[in-house]
Structures are given as structure tokens and as C-alpha cells.
Amino acid sequence: MKSISLRVIKTVQKNTTTYIGYMTKEEASVLLYSDHYPPQNDRLGYQRPPDLRRAESFAKYLKNSSSAFSTPILLNAKNPVDFEEISKDYGFVKFPTNECLSIVDGQHRSLGIIEFYKEDIKIPFMLFDNIADDLEQELFITINREQKKVSMSHVHFLGRKNDEYSQIAIKLESDKNSPWFQNVNLVGARGTKRPVSLQSLRSSLIELLQAGEVKVLGFHQKYRIAIDFWGVVSEIWPDAWVGKKNSLLTKSIGTLALSKLGGFLIPNCFNEKKEGLDKEKLKMYLVKISKVNWMSNGDFKGYSGRHGADLIKNELDSMIFKD
Structure with missing residues (x-):
């Protein structure tokens, strides 16, 4: 398999192109990576290393709770996205079979499904089309800083x-x-x-x-x-x-x-x-x-x-x- 194609809906917010779709566990295991510390392969290293216990805990929660669902993860394509339009704002995005999509939010949800969730399930996502590194890090900080637990x-x-x-x-x-x-x-x-x-x-x-x-x-x-x-x-x-x-x-x-x-x-x-x-x-x-x-x-x-x-x-x- 030389490339992976995903069906998506294309949207534009503030002059920034995003894509909404889903991928299988197998596709996620090939395409996704978490840009965590220490940095590898010229990456930024701005996130904490993944915690396998948190990932496994999410997989158990997803399996055992009737109110648990796999909510969309937030991604950034590290190169301009190849979008093939089928009809207005609907089509396919194509990626090489390597780690090319950075997980901005959803590291443990993704890892939990890929490594510990045994049933077939799709992982929904929202994908930014090659936003700048500074903006990607700013999004990560904003999401994690503004998160509030339900009282x-x-x-x-x-x-x-x-x-x-x-x-x-x-x-x-x-x-x-x-x-x-x-x-x-x-x-x-x-x-x-x-x-x-x-x-x-x-x-x-x-x-x-x-x-x-x-x-x-x-x-x-x-x-x-x-x-x-x-x-x-x-x-x-x-x-x-x-x-x-x-x-x-x-x-x-x-x-x-x-x-x-x-x-x-x-x-x-x-x-x-x-x-x-x-x-x-x-x-x-x-x-x-x-x-x-x-x-x-x-x-x-x-x-x-x-x-x-x-x-x-x-x-x-x-x-x-x-x-």
C-alpha cells in the first residue's frame, strides 16, 4: 500500500482549510504520531510523553460505559494536503504510508483505541491543512489550559x-x-x-x-x-x-x-x-x-x-x- 485515502468533508475557518472525517485503527497506527518530548526526527517535542495507563484506561472506559464514545481528535498535516474533490466540499485526502499527521489533541484516546481496544471502531478527526508549527503549539496550549472539569x-x-x-x-x-x-x-x-x-x-x-x-x-x-x-x-x-x-x-x-x-x-x-x-x-x-x-x-x-x-x-x- 503506497498511500492511504480517507473520505472527508472540506471546510474553511478563518482562511484555514480543515477536513472532517474518520479513519480505521489500522490507518491511524500508520498515519498518526504524537509530537512529544524528547523530540525525534526534527520534530518539536512540545507534548508530554504518552501514558500507557491513561490510554488503556480510556479503552476500558470506551468498552464498558454505555455513554462512552470516540470523540473527534484534532490533527495537523505536516505537509500540504492532497485533496481530490468528488463533489462540492466532499472528496478524498491522500497520504503516504508514514507518520505524517501530528496529534494536536487526543493523544491518549488514539493510543487507547490503537493499542488496547480490540473491537472494530472508526476514529473521527478534524484535520488542519499544514498550519504553522507555532499555531499548532498554540492550539495545544489553549486546549489544555482552558479545559475545565465538570463540577x-x-x-x-x-x-x-x-x-x-x-x-x-x-x-x-x-x-x-x-x-x-x-x-x-x-x-x-x-x-x-x-x-x-x-x-x-x-x-x-x-x-x-x-x-x-x-x-x-x-x-x-x-x-x-x-x-x-x-x-x-x-x-x-x-x-x-x-x-x-x-x-x-x-x-x-x-x-x-x-x-x-x-x-x-x-x-x-x-x-x-x-x-x-x-x-x-x-x-x-x-x-x-x-x-x-x-x-x-x-x-x-x-x-x-x-x-x-x-x-x-x-x-x-x-x-x-x-x-
Whole structure:
């Protein structure tokens, strides 16, 4: 085989020609290369060496996950592309049988399919027609610098069907009778001005509903306990509850600290049927710490993180049971 032909669609962006198409694993193994450090054969050497574990991990992910697909990799032809047009913007590109296409983005996806994925699959690509080395490196830097992981709040929001704690947190946000109504950032978006994220509230609910007596209850009973608990909290500290900007109470550290405390108080505050909260009993405990200053310059100034939440919980606990 003296050359390899690939079917493509030709496009032009900013006076730069690109081609969109796909290739087989066998074609990819011949045509593609990763321009990694240390440089070889007069190459640039601007990428990290390939990690075989990452490549194999991608192949396993592709095989085992129903939501896994081979997404397009980004390539650059190191010589002007030979395009044979069949109809408008559709045709073939022809390459010699050697490593002539630099992988700008998708090194481990390509390697994973070529080396570790045993089933037949096509590798989709977007190919630049011989862009300059400086631009190729700039694209690589931009793609990797701007990549952002999906927030865990977004992950829990999308996976809520299989997660009871996420469902409770989301219902607290959407229920007009809930003190958390429209106060939870469900997908981790910026600029929402909502004091707590879904991830943080979910973590707090795990602590709040930790008691064995609670875990055996149904969803609606657990939700009732959660909404009643936070309803009492908002009544005990009304100013701190509405003072979102300067209050620690509705931020992750406050919700976690109170949930840890609540996890131990709730078994002592069950109603007669042992299936919900006796709010008056809970108030008897929390009123003992009602003078706590939750503002950012108040009693817990400088506290942060899970360790800070543990310290706050311990202080509240000692205040309640000091007698």
C-alpha cells in the first residue's frame, strides 16, 4: 500500500482549510504520531510523553460505559494536503504510508483505541491543512489550559435518578415551602448568587441523615426530616439565614457543621411515631445556641473546610450539653 485515502468533508475557518472525517485503527497506527518530548526526527517535542495507563484506561472506559464514545481528535498535516474533490466540499485526502499527521489533541484516546481496544471502531478527526508549527503549539496550549472539569454539583444533578441525597437536595431547592427554595446552585454555575452548591448540600444531608433510625426510612420521610430541620434552623437564626453574603450559616461550612450536629440530635427528636421530627424538641436544643454569631466576622471567623466544620460542630455540641 503506497498511500492511504480517507473520505472527508472540506471546510474553511478563518482562511484555514480543515477536513472532517474518520479513519480505521489500522490507518491511524500508520498515519498518526504524537509530537512529544524528547523530540525525534526534527520534530518539536512540545507534548508530554504518552501514558500507557491513561490510554488503556480510556479503552476500558470506551468498552464498558454505555455513554462512552470516540470523540473527534484534532490533527495537523505536516505537509500540504492532497485533496481530490468528488463533489462540492466532499472528496478524498491522500497520504503516504508514514507518520505524517501530528496529534494536536487526543493523544491518549488514539493510543487507547490503537493499542488496547480490540473491537472494530472508526476514529473521527478534524484535520488542519499544514498550519504553522507555532499555531499548532498554540492550539495545544489553549486546549489544555482552558479545559475545565465538570463540577461535582453538575455530576450529581445529572445523576440524581440514582442518588437519593441529590434528589432530596434538589427537592429542597424547588419546594416553595423549603427554606432552601431557590438558594441552591444546582449545576455549579458561576454568578448565581446562591449560597450553597448541590454538592455541598448533598454532603451535608449525608451527615444529617446518618443515624440508623433515619436510614431505614423512606424517601418522603427523610425529606420531611430534612425540610423540618432546616426550617427550625432558619427560625432560630433568621438574620443569619437571610444574610447570605456575610453569613457562614448558609455556606458549606455552616451547613456541614449543623448537619453533623443534627445527625446526632435527630434520634433524640423523633416524634411519637418515630418517623419524623418533633420540631419543638429540636428547638429546645438549638435555642441554647441561638446567640451564636454566624456572620463572617463573628464567632467562627477564620474557620474553613471540613476541619473547620468539625470544630464548629464540637463547639456547638459543648454549648448545648455543657450542663
